[in-house]
Amino acid sequence: MLAYLATKKKFLEDAHIIEDLVRDAVKQNLGLGVGQNEYSSWRNSLGNGMSHIIASPDIPDDAGIAIEYQINKLKNRIDFIVSGRQADGSESIVIIELKQWTSIDYSELPEHVNTFVGQKNRDVVHPSYQARSYASLLEMYNEYVYETPVRITSCAYLHNCPELDVVNDSRYEEALRNTPVFIKGQKKEIVALISDRIKSGDGVELLKRVDASPTKPSLQLADAVTNMLQGKEAFVLIDEQKTVLETIVKTSLQGLKGPKQVVIVKGGPGTGKSVIAINSLSRLMGQRLIARYVTPNAAPRAVFEVKLKSAFKGGEIKELFSGSGNFTGIEANDFDVLIVDEAHRLKLRTQYSKGGDNQIREVIQAAKTSVFFLDEAQKVTWKDIGESFEIEKFARAMGAEIHHLELKSQFRCNGSDGYLTWLDESLGIAEDSGNSFNDANYDFQVFDDPSKLYAEIRKRNKLNNKSRMLAGYCWDWISKKDKLKFDIEFPKFNFRAKWNLESRGSAWIIDPNSIDDIGCIHTSQGLELEYVGVIIGPDFKLIDGCLATEPSGRASTDVSLHGYKKEFKENPELATIKADQIIRNTYRTLMTRGMKGCYIYCTDEQVASYFRDRLAR
Template identity: 45%
Template sequence: MIIYRATKKQFVTDVFNNTIADNIDEAFYEHLGRHTSPNEVRSWQNSMQYMSRVVNTPELPDDTGVAIEYQIPLTAKRVDFIVSGLNSQKREQLVIIELKQWENAEPTPKPGVVVTKFQHGKAEVAHPSYQAWSYAYMLQNYNMTIQERGVDICPCAYLHNYAPDGMINGKLYEDYVVKAPVFLKNDAARLQDYILRYVRYCSPEDVLWKIDNGKLRPSKQLADSLTSMLRGNEEFMMLDDQKVVYESAVYLAEKAQQGKKQVLIVEGGPGTGKSVLAINLLVNLTAEGIASQYVTKNSAPRAVYSVKLSGSFKKTYIDNLFVGSGTFTETMPDTMGALIVDEAHRLNLKSGLFSNKGENQIKEIIKTARFSVFFVDDCQRIHMKDIGSVQSIKQYAEEMGADVHLEHLSSQFRCNGSDGFLSWLDNALQIRETANIRLTAEDYDFRIYDSPTEMFEEVKRRNQANNKSRVVAGYCWDWNSKQNHAAYDIVIPQFGFRKQWNFNSNEPWLIGEKSIDQIGCIHTCQGLELDYVGVIVGPDLTYKNNRVVTDGFKRSPNDQSLKGFKAMVRKNPTEALQSADAIIKNTYRTLMTRGMKGCYVYFCDKALAEHFRELMAEKPSKEPTVRIEPVVNDDVKYIDFLPVYSMKAACGYFGEGEDYSELGWIRVEGMGKLNRNMFVVQACGHSMEPRINDGDFCVFRINPAGSRQGKIMLVQHRNYYDADNAGAYSIKEYSSVKSYDEFGSWQHEKIELKPLNRDYNSIIITPEDGDEFQVVGELVGVL
């Protein structure tokens, strides 16, 4: 997603008119439904003045593309500035520029990490060259348009307030500066030369638009990459705070082998890459000769990893690398060089099946290893016995005489890379108040279903692509199938919905070939990720008197998460209810953040469903928002009302084919001044979701003059079949590839009619189709 896109000429004009920061902020609001921070607006105001002077040269064509704040696919990270065009060999080229307002920085002993000053004080951050290079790597590896078109990417960093000091671009960071040069306070001319070295001509096509709307490579999942990682291959690029945390952990691990015990606590929410970092540390510390193990309380990730690694490594090797948190009750001090604890919020006081072994899992881990790192999220505590909070780990580590270090992860790699969705979810569940009170379609594919059957079938359809989508539920239904394998567990009778829990599976539910028909719970998916997750929110979570209300008594007695809750209510009801409230909300927060691409939800409580809908940018209405009138007075036609046609009729009538009559008239508001060149058709199918949904009424303008590139058009294509519309008519995004001769004349090489829903295929129109293809109208808006 690009926040601001323009030509070089327009960008320079916006800066000259002193509107650039406002323009970017308005575009930010348009895309994300919220304004950014005043600090970021001020940084745009400042940095864009410098960039305008750099690109404002006659040697760089006026139509050269400029993009500001491009969000890297599948992450929450944004590239500050991009220049696009053609190089001297007429190849498509991007120059990406990481902008910094730093005035100075200090070196660290950690590769690719420096210290600089922010408003809140000094902090360790990734070196600007590493940052720019890693962003380029992510773009190159995840954007299929860049790969297919062979677009070259050249990264660099521009620190326009930083006086030369021989450090930031010196020998210490030479490996990274070679990959992405650093330009400092007096280097505007050098940066200009760098850009001109790679961008000499403007492209006849809008390269930035194609990249922004291009297909993405399927996102990697940790479980699928384990074998390669254990063999020493780098499968995941570490960005920004990930890089800092990783290098800090390696540094402390090496330091601990020769001296005082070191403990690192890494706090991070869902999808911030905690597990990826943990596996990377396991691999690299082991390679350095530091005896290391990966530790989790939850057995589900270990079971999945074991299956994925079987056949490539011996079982004894796998079992020695991946162990449970109750393994260390009787181990001697400093037996291990490093213990890497994932999902540390799930650690318990006691170990063993009956919780009768050991003293304290946190203390036993710290005792066993010279270096221990705890990856923790306090908001994923989902069991009464969970003790692994940031505060408790810090307290125990200090009591045991260890040096304690705290780091934080914020980079988002799940939920479409949307920090906005996570903040919105916290606000919707009333876990904490956030500024994200509205969710937009661009944030994340989040849908609310009125039927669990419809939701389940949609997730099942998504699962057909790669077996990486599942449905989960709150533990509000008894495990009947444990005793009777033919019995059903999750039963919602008014919809005829009947499913079993997944516990009787012979293979890990997350990767089982047939487990899509079973429902998972928090215990079988925490610490793991899916492409799409469906969530059934049970009666333990409701909405009353403007509050999200939890009820621990609605949980199944088979669920161990609230074991002891009823006894606690009798002794201390306030503490018991508060504890249950946190566990239930954390459970659903965790379930709803398992999906990398989408989350579909059915709420048993209708009031809660309506509460969530109220917080979505486009609130679904219970009644139709438009009404077709069979007849209206002539004096309101094309003033307040537009004619409605079937898609076939519109293509026949406005395409100057057969003369079809209208189906009726619809009142149209909010589309500007109406005229006789405008009409309405009803969309069919799901190919243009989320912008156009099945059944939406769409206002079109008869094919206007000018470029159609990137616009949504109504077209007819007699040689092709559109499954959505069961015929030769389509509403699709228009994209064309043109070729030019030596005289500057052009012709279409092909026209691509692109769906917005990636589950559908494009329709390719070639020059041979000739009169069998015509554009009828351009989308004005959706009623």
């Protein structure tokens, strides 16, 4: 959807008040509020920046100029577009990502730089990568663009930045390959790029056609998505998993013409929920439906993006994945299908979105068919609301047909139902029926020395990079601000370690160097390993021989129990029950990440003895 659209000639006439015109257009055409920072950026980037570029006589007067073009249903916006025709008469668009940055440093995150944004230095996506990803979205989703076809060129313009050294560094070679970045003093270079692609006008009409075009995955994208799982054994479906997949596909096709469809798929750890979710995305996108894989947790999305990236040329794979907080204000039925993995982690409202009220309601409203994969025993923070009852409530309110599916066969923990039963009873999640742990196929051990535990996990990891350390979030993340410090230390055992480094991103768990890190519930839920080492902290203690929880044992930097103290003042009994459930669920989740084995170390020796006794009985 277009905010501001004009010819070059009209844009130059408007340049002295362009920030006012764009502000009004964004409010009226996109329905979005405008803050002072954004308003000021338009004055600097458009009135003082692009107007001097566009004034060049080498750019035709009837070239089209678009500002703040909302490119997709999730409201990503392109800063600046110049449109028209090439020398051979074919239609052409130049996308320009505008940045006001003055100084830029390197980032440890791939395809990121570090600069001053929002009152402090932050790691942000390299502007060339951002511009190229927007170009890919047009090429892959805009029916007019890919069927005509329209040539899309992308670049970035950092009009206040005097140095090219960082943004043009070889580490950003992939981002820069087809999307150059220009800085202060490079007016001639950016004019040369635009004038080479735009030789004649008629650009306004072209942009109107693009804006009016349906959004639908191209055949090229559909083929890429269909092929992305080929040869990947980890995504092969078995027995009831295949049945659930086919039911989701069938229901989604019904949702295109009939009433809304809501599918609720329940399954415990290792039943294949995520594998089915990705296969569903592949099948539905292959049929050119507008579908997204959604998770409240960033970690599963990041890992899948890395694993499946090879099937795609541009940044379009990121468009297939979304967080759960992106659907506030989305028009009803804008998506054909939304597939929500880890749905038990959905929140009451989106933290950074104005007007957000309930993520379950927002997802159901935004899609013709919504699929929710959930395990209610994996609700691990105070704000998690994903329950079957809540989903059904909103589905009925919107007249949706509700389908219930269940996955019972589990393939994690070496298929050991005995281990899962024993673990649930040991953690106090299920009633103790006296079950013993007698499954020789699953390797569970209690270590009395965290250094020895870590050494064993390192040994296992050398085989295939599929073993990691995790811990309850009982230690503050002090290394985030001071990289020389360690977060978890046990001087008695000469042990010290850091939480997973922020520089590794959300996909830390598959980073070949991350064996030196320790992950927590927020960076491991929804993922699996072969062997997992878990440090059980002081949020567990033993009272009269029974395993009890201690909320005060959690770190102050952990958001899982944010809200506990307030609710405890209002209703101590309910707050205590809820906190107890969250802590137990957290360790259940951590201790079921390992496919072949789980090794634990407990900071409380009585808790360690408790697990040893249950293991031996």
